[in-house]
Amino acid sequence: MSEFIKSARDIVGEASVLTSKQALEPFITDWRGRFKGEAIAVIFPKNTKEVSEIVKLCVKHNIAITPQGGNTGLCGAATPLANQPQIVLRLDKMNKVRWVSKLHDSIAVDSGLILKQLQMAAETLDRLFPLSLGAEGSCQVGGNLSTNAGGTAVLRFGTMRDLTLGLEVVLPNGDILNLMTALRKDSTHIDLKHLFIGAEGTHGIITGAVLKLFPRPKQKSIALLKLEDFKAVTTLLLALRESFGDQLSAFEVMSRGQLEVIKETMPNVTFPFKIDSAWVALVELSDTRLLPDLAPLLEEMLFENEPLYSEALIAQNSSQGEAFWKIRHSVSEGSKNYGYVISHDSVVPLEAQEAFVEQISTSIKRLLPEAKLAIHGHAGDGNLHVLGIITHHLKLEKAKLEGYTAVLNEEVDRITHALNGSISAEHGIGYAHIKRFKRVTDSVEMTLLKNIKTLLDPHSLMNANKILGEKHE
Amino acid sequence: MSEFIKSARDIVGEASVLTSKQALEPFITDWRGRFKGEAIAVIFPKNTKEVSEIVKLCVKHNIAITPQGGNTGLCGAATPLANQPQIVLRLDKMNKVRWVSKLHDSIAVDSGLILKQLQMAAETLDRLFPLSLGAEGSCQVGGNLSTNAGGTAVLRFGTMRDLTLGLEVVLPNGDILNLMTALRKDSTHIDLKHLFIGAEGTHGIITGAVLKLFPRPKQKSIALLKLEDFKAVTTLLLALRESFGDQLSAFEVMSRGQLEVIKETMPNVTFPFKIDSAWVALVELSDTRLLPDLAPLLEEMLFENEPLYSEALIAQNSSQGEAFWKIRHSVSEGSKNYGYVISHDSVVPLEAQEAFVEQISTSIKRLLPEAKLAIHGHAGDGNLHVLGIITHHLKLEKAKLEGYTAVLNEEVDRITHALNGSISAEHGIGYAHIKRFKRVTDSVEMTLLKNIKTLLDPHSLMNANKILGEKHE
Numbered sequence: 001m002s003e004f005i006k007s008a009r010d011i012v013g014e015a016s017v018l019t020s021k022q023a024l025e026p027f028i029t030d031w032r033g034r035f036k037g038e039a040i041a042v043i044f045p046k047n048t049k050e051v052s053e054i055v056k057l058c059v060k061h062n063i064a065i066t067p068q069g070g071n072t073g074l075c076g077a078a079t080p081l082a083n084q085p086q087i088v089l090r091l092d093k094m095n096k097v098r099w100v101s102k103l104h105d106s107i108a109v110d111s112g113l114i115l116k117q118l119q120m121a122a123e124t125l126d127r128l129f130p131l132s133l134g135a136e137g138s139c140q141v142g143g144n145l146s147t148n149a150g151g152t153a154v155l156r157f158g159t160m161r162d163l164t165l166g167l168e169v170v171l172p173n174g175d176i177l178n179l180m181t182a183l184r185k186d187s188t189h190i191d192l193k194h195l196f197i198g199a200e201g202t203h204g205i206i207t208g209a210v211l212k213l214f215p216r217p218k219q220k221s222i223a224l225l226k227l228e229d230f231k232a233v234t235t236l237l238l239a240l241r242e243s244f245g246d247q248l249s250a251f252e253v254m255s256r257g258q259l260e261v262i263k264e265t266m267p268n269v270t271f272p273f274k275i276d277s278a279w280v281a282l283v284e285l286s287d288t289r290l291l292p293d294l295a296p297l298l299e300e301m302l303f304e305n306e307p308l309y310s311e312a313l314i315a316q317n318s319s320q321g322e323a324f325w326k327i328r329h330s331v332s333e334g335s336k337n338y339g340y341v342i343s344h345d346s347v348v349p350l351e352a353q354e355a356f357v358e359q360i361s362t363s364i365k366r367l368l369p370e371a372k373l374a375i376h377g378h379a380g381d382g383n384l385h386v387l388g389i390i391t392h393h394l395k396l397e398k399a400k401l402e403g404y405t406a407v408l409n410e411e412v413d414r415i416t417h418a419l420n421g422s423i424s425a426e427h428g429i430g431y432a433h434i435k436r437f438k439r440v441t442d443s444v445e446m447t448l449l450k451n452i453k454t455l456l457d458p459h460s461l462m463n464a465n466k467i468l469g470e471k472h473e
Numbered sequence: 474m475s476e477f478i479k480s481a482r483d484i485v486g487e488a489s490v491l492t493s494k495q496a497l498e499p500f501i502t503d504w505r506g507r508f509k510g511e512a513i514a515v516i517f518p519k520n521t522k523e524v525s526e527i528v529k530l531c532v533k534h535n536i537a538i539t540p541q542g543g544n545t546g547l548c549g550a551a552t553p554l555a556n557q558p559q560i561v562l563r564l565d566k567m568n569k570v571r572w573v574s575k576l577h578d579s580i581a582v583d584s585g586l587i588l589k590q591l592q593m594a595a596e597t598l599d600r601l602f603p604l605s606l607g608a609e610g611s612c613q614v615g616g617n618l619s620t621n622a623g624g625t626a627v628l629r630f631g632t633m634r635d636l637t638l639g640l641e642v643v644l645p646n647g648d649i650l651n652l653m654t655a656l657r658k659d660s661t662h663i664d665l666k667h668l669f670i671g672a673e674g675t676h677g678i679i680t681g682a683v684l685k686l687f688p689r690p691k692q693k694s695i696a697l698l699k700l701e702d703f704k705a706v707t708t709l710l711l712a713l714r715e716s717f718g719d720q721l722s723a724f725e726v727m728s729r730g731q732l733e734v735i736k737e738t739m740p741n742v743t744f745p746f747k748i749d750s751a752w753v754a755l756v757e758l759s760d761t762r763l764l765p766d767l768a769p770l771l772e773e774m775l776f777e778n779e780p781l782y783s784e785a786l787i788a789q790n791s792s793q794g795e796a797f798w799k800i801r802h803s804v805s806e807g808s809k810n811y812g813y814v815i816s817h818d819s820v821v822p823l824e825a826q827e828a829f830v831e832q833i834s835t836s837i838k839r840l841l842p843e844a845k846l847a848i849h850g851h852a853g854d855g856n857l858h859v860l861g862i863i864t865h866h867l868k869l870e871k872a873k874l875e876g877y878t879a880v881l882n883e884e885v886d887r888i889t890h891a892l893n894g895s896i897s898a899e900h901g902i903g904y905a906h907i908k909r910f911k912r913v914t915d916s917v918e919m920t921l922l923k924n925i926k927t928l929l930d931p932h933s934l935m936n937a938n939k940i941l942g943e944k945h946e
Contacts, residue, residue: 103711103823148660159658162635175917185632185820185854186895187621187671188902188910189922189940194667198660215718238576245688245761246719288718292765347658350576381658422659429661437661444648449662455928467662 004061011053016044027088030079037080042088048207056174064464067201069143072135075430077200082464105213106182111142111206127213130157142206148198150426155380156249166210167193172457201463203456217286221294222321226277226311230354243301250284251380258374262330265337269330331376339391344412347383348421360386363411383425429467477534484526489517500561503552510553515561521680529647537937540674542616545608548903550673555937578686579655584615584679600686603630615679621671623899628853629722639683640666645930674936676929690759694767695794699750699784703827716774723757724853731847735803738810742803804849812864817885820856821894833859836884856898902940
């Protein structure tokens, strides 16, 4: 047994350092099975002090550290892929609520807390923690912070950056940076927490956070609308915002192709309408007050905007509303069932969304002639996932599929960049998109990011070979 | 004429470089006359490229740069106080709206734009830019960003950090960092704009910003309440938030002593009540929808919480509401008329506000026996200004007053720190509070701040001798 492993066990205890091949397996592979790495150990510290000591030990032995949350990421950020000895650091044992304040509408938690448990802790206070996403049952707060997670409530509440008041971080030298404040006002210099949110663990290990809570919505009104072109989608969005302001809590769209894919592969999903329009928009209004009743207001507003859509369905009760959402929540599974999904995560300014959809769709038709075109996403945020799905029936080779992906990525990068968008709205860069990130980032910004990385992590141990690449290249 | 001045005139034009003693005077003194510096020139670039060239010229000649907005700051941050040759850089000529988007609820501006003009530009779009503060007629967006300005709408809309989407910054080496995005979702690495917001010009010169706009409120309901102790103030705040959530747009308090000071020195201010309670709270509700009418809802809520207060006045129309606000807006002038104000800008968690008021009041009574105790502030944010005012009648010497200030500052720092607060909620650190900032900042955070400063500004030219002190000490 190496000296490193022995010292690590002295810090966290024998049982909290896994080293056998079999025990490591689930932690060195990402959940989709697209990335596989290597590690000498998986270590489970119990508290911030132990994290700090493990980090110092790693520095001493020049061992890289891959911090891993719930291992639900899409870009390989949590897989140990450095070309040097490395460990995986899991904070599962740091999963407590530290304190709550109803007066301050805030909650302080360990970063190993599972998102679902955080949502439930807020609920017991009669409060809402609004971040909500597919992986919420297993992803952890630390991972949510590290990728600046988005989800379905961004339109109203913003991303993790917007939901965070304070942080606790173990820096790459092992020092503990305590920024665990609930203050909403502080003008003593810059807000250092933003050096770590979205850094995907490359700047340090987030061990705790103070997060914002909100009043719980007491009523919702949900509608599905059929629209014939994207201009109508945009016009409807603006009209809804003019009428309802912050009450508009979701505005999602799905294309006809996307709905056909779900219909074909997800027999359990019920469609309360015929799939015959170019677009279907899902609109959700919500309010923390019971009155006035939103449903008739929505009905009235839609009545006034009738030329925009061909059909509108307003949910008559909450189970119908849930059924509408179920269609939207089926896009990932439905697409995956249908075939190999060539996806992306671009976001563009709302004004550019129509052009973006048009241009990417054209590219997919040209570059991936075998693909089914399916579009869905958070149209209220400018974040549309335009997919090319290659049906499983074609049985194309993996190399060919990967070639298609690379070709489409280049198109997506070019189009997104030209429209002043970003290639990662909510999934991050991780390992998968290092080259793409370089392609779209201007040199002044890239130089600054590299300099900050070198300043914080001079030995390049912290989630090595992610975002900026090996040794920051 | 020095080579530097000649080169600067080649860049920005003859008339945009002032050097005469008389011309420099207004730019080397802060508006309250508390700080006076020295500069070899005041320079007025017309665009970002000229700012970049001036910065490069300064690096070449080793000349420090004090960026100055509207020169309305309270901590000397905009006064040239370095112990080395320096210029003042004014962006008055960069005062344009670059673009607006109703769909994106955002506006892009030059940082030399005056806040009032920004508010008006938003208004012409039927939108609200919520930052509002006493100096809004002359302060500039660049200064607002550099101090992370707060004002009276923080409770609902947050500080400048929360109101900003994108930035354009000329870095200390002259490079232009373009982060002028309106995207509300972006997970490609960290959000670099936060290196500059709140940095008071020490990390670079903010030349442009993309800012959030909001729907304009269509109705307001304003009330004044008399309360007998601070526990009742806190209970009322929580009850209002439970009932009204985001509709609560302001929650301000004034102590009896503060009201007496205004009454005595501001004959134009009308008091629609007798000054006989320990506290008066100003409550404002607002909504972007006209219905339901807020006034009867507020009345009902107050009726249900009657034990909390001894008297309540609800404004019956907007001019009465404005009259209520006029009392609140008179605190600074009233206090200044009354005497020499020994103030501070602490913010503490809402739970700690009662203890904070109690402890600081006790300290003022003990340390400044001649002082009138007056308290006012943003109780909804935890930001209470507890003042000791030494009446002008006493004609105390300046040295004695400054001695009092230093003694009180030490108390404030100790108490604020012990209550997990911050010594600067909204005014910044600047030159005035360098020593205090060191006193309250822990060593891990301070080391990180110094390292970032050295990384960005290795020659220590950018607003030298501010926040961290000369050559970062």
